[in-house]
Amino acid sequence: MSARQDVGVNTSMEGHELAAWAKMLADATRATVCLALLDGRAWTATELAKRAGVSRPTISEHLNLLVDGGLLTEVRQGRHRYVKLAGPDTAELLEDLAALAPRRTEDVTNLSGASKRGAFARARTCYDHFAGRLGVALTDAMTDRGLLDWSSGVALTPAGVNWLDELGVVVEARRGRPAVRSCLDVTERRPHLAGATGAALCTHALRQGWVTRIPGGRALKVTGSMEGFGLPAGVMLDLLSRS
Amino acid sequence: MSARQDVGVNTSMEGHELAAWAKMLADATRATVCLALLDGRAWTATELAKRAGVSRPTISEHLNLLVDGGLLTEVRQGRHRYVKLAGPDTAELLEDLAALAPRRTEDVTNLSGASKRGAFARARTCYDHFAGRLGVALTDAMTDRGLLDWSSGVALTPAGVNWLDELGVVVEARRGRPAVRSCLDVTERRPHLAGATGAALCTHALRQGWVTRIPGGRALKVTGSMEGFGLPAGVMLDLLSRS
DNA sequence: GGGTTGATTAGGTGGGCGCCGAAGTGTCGG
DNA sequence: CCGACACTTCGGCGCCCACCTAATCAACCC
Structure with missing residues (x-):
């Protein structure tokens, strides 16, 4: 019983910290x-107030x-x-949460409707790397x-x-950050490439x-053929459509 | 402006779900x-009430x-x-949160005190794999x-x-679960081995x-020499002490 | 300087929710 | 059957906190 108490006290303090977080x-x-x-960018307070639909003091x-x-x-x-997110680790944790959280409550088939057809689902950033059909397609192409x-x-x-190396992509290796990392895509429900390499590829393509x-959100507009990425022609057709 | 509104609505609904989670x-x-x-085990309601220090109705x-x-x-x-955790993915997310959350508020040097010396810090389970000095040492030994x-x-x-294979450890590969995974150790602040392999090694050692x-907590008592794991003699001395 | 805009502080309101004690339901043992 | 036990439901209390309006401060622009 005393052993249980000891561990209990310890863990309950951890509980407070986890809860506070x-x-x-x-x-x-x-x-x-x-x-x-x-x-991945910095927003002003007023922009965020508009986005969240609350007053500035709030x-x-x-x-x-x-x-x-x-x-x-x-x-x-x-x-x-x-304000911006504190760092990549914070962003990655958020991504994991955002990907895992709705999986239980929301029917996956719900996504097959309108949201599948927007620019958001076609190509967007996920903190500092690619997501949406672009992100998944790039990951698949690299795998193939x-x-x-x-x-x-x-x-x-x-x-x-x-x-x-040949593409001229410089991957900055920061302490404790994996070179590659798998991140679950919210719209595609399949993994796409994250980590330092994912970020470097995204930066490269933007540059x-x-x-x-596309102003006001995470959505991206695909404007080039992105030859270096080796994406299949069919995918490119989809990504370039309606732009 | 209309583009912002479109994305805004979408994301704010995601916000509700993330918040609910x-x-x-x-x-x-x-x-x-x-x-x-x-x-990783199932607890009764009353046990948890005692552990958390609240009444049974609560x-x-x-x-x-x-x-x-x-x-x-x-x-x-x-x-x-x-009741028990829904699954490995839930557990792994919790581990990430528990490891990342206190990192910001709590000074790491706080841990150098009493908590470093308990059975909890020496050897414990982290859902279904090893953690503490045992977990880190096993991971290091495997790396070396x-x-x-x-x-x-x-x-x-x-x-x-x-x-x-030679050790006779059977790794059950479940859908979507990586064979190996890195998990940040809360007391050691260094990664230890998780994933399906980590779980299999833990099961093997218990069996x-x-x-x-040690009843009433996640702490473990090391009773054997664990020859198969190839841990250095110095580490084994530490792990076996005071048992 | 005077007007505009971004951000903060102060004060007050309302709802949500974590908690308990008491009472009720179901299960096991003699 | 009749207590003992695990758990749940109910009613109510009290606190926390998200929100707004109004007012204040600070920076920028003519």
């Missing part, structure tokens, strides 16, 4: 803010809470307050060409490393002008 | 319950909420209600012997597959009697 996301307004910030308090909790970081510039190895988890093959951001 | 963990009592269930409501939310599953047997490849993410080498559970 989860409380940051346990509000619809704050959750909306965090998901909006998954585009969003101000929420942002205080999220910044104090370490989920967001802020930069003050003049009369503007810019032997650049990725999925035998256990996901890994970059030697051929994959060469390919990135090359192959894709551009 | 996070709300399940956003209470100290429920968080404590979930962390307790990380031992825990009953919390369990309803968690089961309805899909985080837990329940089995009714006679007058008992057993070329059984794991950490060049990008973590993967099992061919030698690793052979080793498992062989190399380790036994």
Whole structure:
């Protein structure tokens, strides 16, 4: 019994901390803010207030809470307050949550309707890498060409490393961040490529002008043929349509 | 502006779902319950009430909420209600959260005190695999012997597959579950081995009697030399002490 | 300086919910 | 059958907190 008590005290304190952390996301307004910030950019308080549909004072308090909790970081510039996600690990955790959470309550077939046909589902960013049909297609193409190895988890093959090199993609390896990582796509319900390499590919494509951001959201517009990525012609036709 | 509105509506609905999910963990009592269930076993309502320090009616409501939310599953047997975590993916998400959440608020050096010296820090389960110094040491030993490849993410080498085979460890591959996975150790703050292989090794050691559970918690008592695991003598000395 | 805009503070309101004690339902044992 | 036990339902209390309006502060622009 004393052993149980000892462990009990320890774990119950952990419980408080976990709860305090989860409380940051346990509000619809704050959750909306965090998901909006998954585009990886910095937003002003007023922009977020509009997006979440609440008043400015309300969003101000929420942002205080999220910044104090370490989920967001802020930069003050003049009369503007810019906030963004604290870092890649925070973003990846959010992605996991966002992907896993609705799986239980929502019927997957619901997505086969209108949301499957928007620009959002076609191509978008997921914090700092590609998602949507573009993200999944790129991941599939890389797999088909032997650049990725999925035998256990996901890994970059030697051929994959060469390919990135030849493409001129510089992968910045930050401490503790895996080179490649699997991220569950919310619309496709299949994994796409994340991690440092996923981010580097996204940055590369944006810099090359192959894709551009559609203002006001995470959606992307595909403008180039993205030859370097080796996507099948059929996929490209889909991605370029209605743009 | 209309584009923003379109995306806004979509994302704000996602926000509601994410918030609803996070709300399940956003209470100290429920968080404590979930962390307790990380031992991978089924608990009765009364046990959890004691652990969390609340009355039976209170825990009953919390369990309803968690089961309805899909985080837990329940089995009714006679007058008992057993609950456990819904599955490995749920457990792994919880581990990630529990590992990441306190990192921001709590000073790492806090852990160098009493908690470093308990059985909990020495050897324990993390849902279905090893954690604590045992978990990290086993992972290190496997890495040193070329059984794991950490060049990008973590993967099992061919030698690793052979080793498992010779050890007689059967890894059950379930759909969508990676063979190996990295899991951040809460006390050691370093990764240890999880995934299907991690679970199989833990099951194997328990079945062989190399380790036994200390009742009332996740802590383990190391009883055998665990020759098959190839742990250094110094580590074994530490793990066996005070048992 | 005066007007505009972004952000914050203060004050007040309402709803949600975590908690308990008491009473009720079902299950097991003698 | 009749207690003992595990659990649930009910009613009510009290706190927390998300929200708004109004007012204030601060930065930018003419």
